[in-house]
Amino acid sequence: MLAGVTLAAATGLALGRGNRKLQIAASAVIGACNRLSEIRTPYGRDGADQMTAVITQYRALTALIPDQKVSDDLFLRAVNFQTALSYAVSGISKAFGSSWVQGHALPEILETEAYGRGPAAQILRRYPRFSRAVTVGTIVWEGSFPLIYLLPRKQASYALAAVKSFHVGVAATMELPRFVWGFFGSHGAVGHVLDTRGEPRTFEKAVLGTAGGVALASALIAREKRKVAEQRRLGPKGVMRLDGEIGAVEYVVNHPPGGPDRSRPVVVMECGLGQSLESWEWVAESLALDHTVVRYHRAGYGLTKSRASSGDILEAVLEEVGAKGEIVVVTHSIGSLSAASYVQDPRFAHRIGKLVVVDGTDPELLDADRSDRRRFGNFLQIQVHSLFAAVTGIYLWAPNGVERQAGYTPDTQFSHVQFAFAPRNVINSISEYAKVSTEGALDSLGAVAEVLVISSGEHAEQQQTFAKKIGAGIEVVHGSAHRSVIGYRHHAEKVEGAIRRFIHAK
Template sequence: MKRTPEAKSVSLRKVADVVSGKKVTLALHATRAAVSVGMLLPGKSRWRGAGSLFLSGTNCLLQARHRYGTDGSDQVANLVQSVTGVARLAKKPETQDALLWYIGIQATMSYAISGWVKLVGDKWRDGTALPGVMRTRTYGSEPVYRLTQRYPKTSKAVQHTTLAMECLFPLVYAAGGRFTRPFLAAAGSFHVANGFIMGLGRFMTAFPAMHPMVAYTTGPKDHPAVTGRDDRAAKAAALLLAGGIAASAVVAAQRRAVVLEGWPTSRKVVTRHGNELMYETGGPESDAPVLVFCAGLASTSEHFAWITEWFAHGSDHAVVSYARAGYAGSRRGSKAPYELAESVDDLEDLVRAVVPENRKVVLVGHSLGGELIRRVAERMPERLAGLVYLDPSHPAELQRSDRQRAGAKDLRVTLTHVARYVQLGTGVLMSRPGWVDRLPPAYREKVFAQYTDARLWTAGKREWLAVEKEFTEFTGAIGPLTTPALIIAAQQTVDQDPEQFLLYNELARVHQSQGERGAVEVIEGADHDSMLTEARYAHHAARLMAEFLAAECQHDGADTVAAHEGGAER
C-alpha cells in the first residue's frame, strides 16, 4: 500500500501510519458513525458543514488502509461531502452558489461522459452489454439475465434508453429547466435499479446526492427557490472549457511537430510503395555487420534506445533504427489496402538503400517486428549475418495460444478507441506511462510526444487489423531459413503463456535446419516491454546479442578457412 500513488509523500505516509493503528482506526470509525447519525438529524447549523468536512477528511485518511475512495460512489460521496461542507461554512451567497454550480456541472459530466464512452463500444449499441453484465459473478443477476434472453427487444430498448439518458443529460440546462425532473427521475431510477439488481447500494445514495444541486442550478431565475442565484461560475466554467480546448489543440500541434521533425541526424528513404521512412544511423565504421532494428506494434524505434546506445558506443557494430510508415516522421504514401507484405517490402527496400552491399546485416525485431524480419530473411538471405528475435510474434499464435486469442479482440477495441479519442485532441489528458521515464533521458520527451499523438495509434490499429486477419488465416508451418538466429524471450511472457514458449522453440528449429544455429534465451524478471525499456534487462539482451554475433563471426571465419583449404586441396 505504501507503493500507491497517494503514498509517495513522506508526510502523508507518516499520517497514514498514525491512523492505521487498530485503536486509532476504530476510534475514527466510531466517531464517523456518530457524526453520520448527527448529520441525519434536522437542522441547518454550520455544524453540519463541519460534519461533512470531517466525514470526507477522515475518509481520505482511512483510504491508505481500507482502500475506500477508489470506486465512483466513494468519489462522488467525498465530492458532495467536501463541497457542501465548504458551502455551509461559507458566508457569502456568491461562494455558495459557485460551489453548488461546481457539483451540478460535475453531475452533468459524470452522466454525459459515461454515456458517450458507452456509445463508442459495440456492445452498448448492439444491445449485448446488459446481458453480458447480468452473466457476471460480481454484478450479475440470473433472473434478470433470463429476462434479457426471453425479451431481447425490451432488453435492447432499456440499454438504448439508458444511453440516451446519459448522453443527453446536459439538456437539463435547456428549456428553462423543464427537462430537469424527467432526467433526474430517470437517473434516480437507474441508480435504484442498479442498487437492487447489481448490488451497487452506495451508488443508489451517492449519485442522487448531486441531484438537488442539479435542480438548483437548472431552475429558472424567476423561481422563488433560486431568486438571486449567482451564475458566474457557469460562465467561468464555459470559458475554462474553451480555453482548455484551445490549449489542447496547441499542445497537440506542438507534439505533432516534434513527432514529424525526428532527430537532427534523421534521414529519409522512399520505398517501392511510395512510403517515406525516417531512419537514424550511428556507430563506428567497420566491417562488422550492421544491426537494423524493427519495432513492435504501436511502438517506437526509440524503444530500442538502451540496446542501440550499447552497440553504437561499445562495439564495432553500426546500428540503424527506423519508423514504419505512419509512425513518427515516416509517412505512408500507399493508397492500397494495408497488408503486412507492405511493411516487409519497406524494410527490404530500407536495408538495400541504407546498408552498403559489402556489409552484412543483422535484423533485430521486437514483437511484430520479429515476424517482419523473418519474412524479410526469406527474401534476402545473402545479405544477412543473423536474425535476433525479441519476444517475437508468431503467425500461429492466435490459433494455438488461448491467451493471445483472448487478448486479440480487446487489443483491437483498445487501439480503435484510443486512436479515436486522441484524434479528438485528448492526448493532452494522457498520463505519462512509467516505462517512458525508464528510457534513456534524451529519448523520453520525443517518445511521450509520439505516445500522445494520434498517428501512432492509427498506424497501430491499421497494422493490427492486418495481423489479426493474416494470423487467423495462417495454415501450415514456417519454412526453413538458412540464416542463424537468436530468440530472446521475456520470462513473464513464457511464464504466463507456456504455448508462446513452444512457438519460440519451433521458430528456433526453423533456423536449425542447416545445423545447430538457432537458440532461445530467457531474460529472468522481464516482461514483453520492460525487456527493452528497463536498462538492466535491455543490457542483458544486448550482451546476449553480442555473444551471438561473436559466435557467428567465429563460425563464419571457420567456414571461410574451410572453404579456402578445400580450394587449395582441389
C-alpha cells in the first residue's frame, strides 16, 4: 500500500512541474511514506532512500515558512548542504579505511554476489589496476567535492556531469539504480547554490559554524578532562614521578598495609599497548595485600617522558623504591614483549624466577601482522580512529571499546579512559607496535624458570599455542575479552587468584 501511495505521489510530482503547491503536497506524501516504511523495517534501505527522505521531508517542512522565496531558498540550500556533505563524508570516511587507501576495496566489492554481478563489474574485474585506480580516485573526488563551489559556473557544471556519470557507472557496475534517481534529484539544489554565489549565505555559515562550535567545544572539554586526569594522577591517585638521569618516569608502588614485606617477591606489572597503569587496578589492589606491587609507564606513555628501554626504566624505579630481592613479572598483552627485553638481562635474570603472561602477544603473530600490509593497515585504521576520537573528544559522548571493556571504580575508570584517549599515548602506541622488538623474545620468555599464561576466553586457542611455544602452563578466564580480563572485577579476581597460586606454589 505504501508503495502504491508513493508511486501515485511520485507521478503527481513528475506531472506537477511548475505547480509549487502540488510539489509540496506530493513531497509530503512521499516523505511520510518513506518514514512509515522505515518504521516498518529499517533493514534493506540504502543511501538513495535517505536522500529521497531528505529532499521530500525538507520540502514539506520548509513549506511552513510563510515567505515563499525564503522557503524555496532554504529548501534548496538545505538539500545542497546534505548533498555536499554526503559526498565529502563518503570520501573522508574512505580515507580512514585501510582497504580503500591501499586500493583493494573496489576489487573486493566486485567479488561479491550483491555488487559484483552487474554488466560493468565483469568488465572492471578484467582490469584490476584500473579498479584499484578507481578505488583511490573515488576517495579523492568524493572528499574534494566541496571544491566545486570554488569553480567557475561552467566548470562546476562539467564537474556535476562527471558526478552524474559516476552514479550511472555505479548503477551499471553494482546494479544500484536507486542512487541515480536519489542523487540526480539533489543536483538541482547544488546548481541553485552555484547560481546564487556571491549572495550572503548565512544559513550554511550558521550550520557549519554551529557544528564546528560543537566539535571545538567537545575537543576543548576533552583536553581539559585529560589535564584534570593527569593532575589527579600526581595528586590524590598517588602516582610518583621519578626525574633521574634517564628522564622522567611515571610509576606507582603499592605496599601491603603493614609496610613492605621483604620476604615476599616484588610484583612488577607491564601494561598492554596504550594502556594505563590503572588498567591493572583490580589485580594490583588485591596482590598488594601481601606483596609490594610496582607499575610504571613505558617510554613515551603518560608522564613518562624518558625514551629509555623498559629494562633501564625498571632498574631506575626498583632502585628508587628500594626493591632489591626477587621479582615476579606480570604482563598484559604487548607488555610480554617489553618483559622479554629484560628478563634475561644480567641485571634482572637472577631475580626473575617467575613470569605471568596475561593474554600475551605472541611475537611470531606480531611479526606476521606487521609484515602483512593489510593487517598492519587495519591496525593503523583503528589507531587513527582512536586519534580522531581523542582529538575531537568524541569518546566522551559516544560508546567506545576502552570503556566497554573496563569496569573500574569511577575515579579509576575516568583516569584510565582519559589516558587511553590522550593523543600522545595513541601515537606512542602506533610507534611501539611498529618498533617493539620480537627478536629472541620467545627464547627469552621461555628461559624464565617458571611461566604461567593466563588467557582471556576470547583468545584461548591462540594463547594455548603461545603457552606451548614458551613451555608455560595455562589458565583460561572464560567469558573474558582481551582487555576485560583485567578490566572487569570478576575476571580480574580470577587473574589475581591464578597469579597468587602461581607465586605461592613451591
